[in-house]
Amino acid sequence: MENNYQDLLNITAGIVETARRNAGMTQKELANSLGVIQSTISRIEKGILSPTLFHWMEMCNILKIPQDAISVGYLDHATITKIKSDVKEGGHNLPKRYRDLRCIKIRQILPIINFVREELGDQTYLKVIKEMGMRPTFFINLDNQVNFAFLNDLLEFIGHFQKVNKIASKSILKYAAEGSSHGVLSTLYNNASGQIDLMERYFKNSTKYQRAFNIEVKEVKDNLITLRANTLDEIRPTLLSIGIDMENLLWSFYETYLKKFSLYDYKNRIGTAREIQVQSTERDSDFGRDIILTVA
Known part of the structure; x- marks a missing residue:
């Protein structure tokens, strides 16, 4: 229980x-808005103190925290990906290597992060x-974005423990x-009627995962989708700078x-899917x- x-x-x-960082507020500014002292916010952010229900509701209102954030475990507004190259994101100063052309949402790389953690x-x-x-808090906001350099470095780190290939x-x-691994979008996938429907739902929301490339659904049949x-x-x-071998490796990962996503546990999934x-x-x-x- 503890x-x-x-x-x-x-x-x-x-x-x-x-x-709070995403809202551009300091601990003191948030404390003043709630009518508490700064140390209260500090203790909450250190995992020492739980906010009262009243203060939690007030924080949700002030900081625009979705009601289901605690159950989801992430801050997630499921916004459309826009390519960014600014110095800051979500109140975080980014290392220079990871600033330019950020086109990949944390949501897209969450399975890799979960692999590392687990x-x-x-x-x-x-x-x-x-x-x-x-x-670490940068990765709690699933709408924050990273670039190919970050993804490359993360895979390189994993390569110290196991070979990274197809x-x-x-x-x-x-x-x-x-x-x-999908934040609030999991509610959309939970009610899929089958694998084709599941994949269609994903592709309709693909811009909430990444913007390196646009996905256009050309045709949908009973057991087939062409894109x-x-x-x-x-x-x-x-893509030209990273070289064709690295590009092909990243594509194989996609x-x-x-x-793997096609095995998502949607409502009517057959156990042998x-x-x-x-x-x-x-x-x-x-x-x-x-x-x-193609669905087998």
């Missing part, structure tokens, strides 16, 4: 600090995030099938992500790929 209560305090602490441990996760010059992506991305993925003009130089099959072309001269998803 562990469960402490877990709740820690979740609340992370959400309050994240929301397989390598929270202490290892916190250590690597610190070494990368980032704060085969390894199957274990690294297994958490894509869990609701905890076109077009890389945005702003992102093309980045294919695996789709396969298998991964969808994903076939895609090489990137063409227009920086696009054609994709076919």
Whole structure:
């Protein structure tokens, strides 16, 4: 019971600090708005003190915290991804390497983060995030964004523990099938009627995950979806700079992500459901790929 209560305090602490930073407020400013002293906010953000129901409701109103934030475990407004290159995001100063062309939401890489935390441990996760010059609370806001440099460095870190390749992506991305990797969007997926419907719902919300490329659904049949993925003009130089081998590796990770996500535990899923099959072309001269998803 004590562990469960402490877990709740820690979740609340992370959400309050994240929301406060996102709102551009100091602890003192928030305290003044609530009519409490600064040390009260400090203790809440350290996971020492639980806010009263009254103060929690007031914080939700002031900081625009969604009502289901505690149960979801993240701050999540499911906004559309916009390519960013500014110095700050969500009240956090970003390392120079991770500022330019941020086109990937935390939501998109959450399965990788969950893999690190579950397989390598929270202490290892916190250590690597610190070494990368980032704060753990940055990753509580699923609408915050990272760039390809951050994703590359995160995969490089995982490479110290296991080889990172197309085969390894199957274990690294297994958490894509869990609701905890999708924030508030999990409520949309929970009511899917089947794998095709599940994947359609994902693609309709793909801009809430990333904006490196646009996904256009070309055709939907009983057991098949055909798509076109077009890389945005702003992102093309980045793909050229990382090289074709790295680009193909990242694309293979996205294919695996789709396969693992297809096993999401939606309402009517049959226990024997298998991964969808994903076939895609090489990137063409227009920086696009054609994709076919088939339910086995």
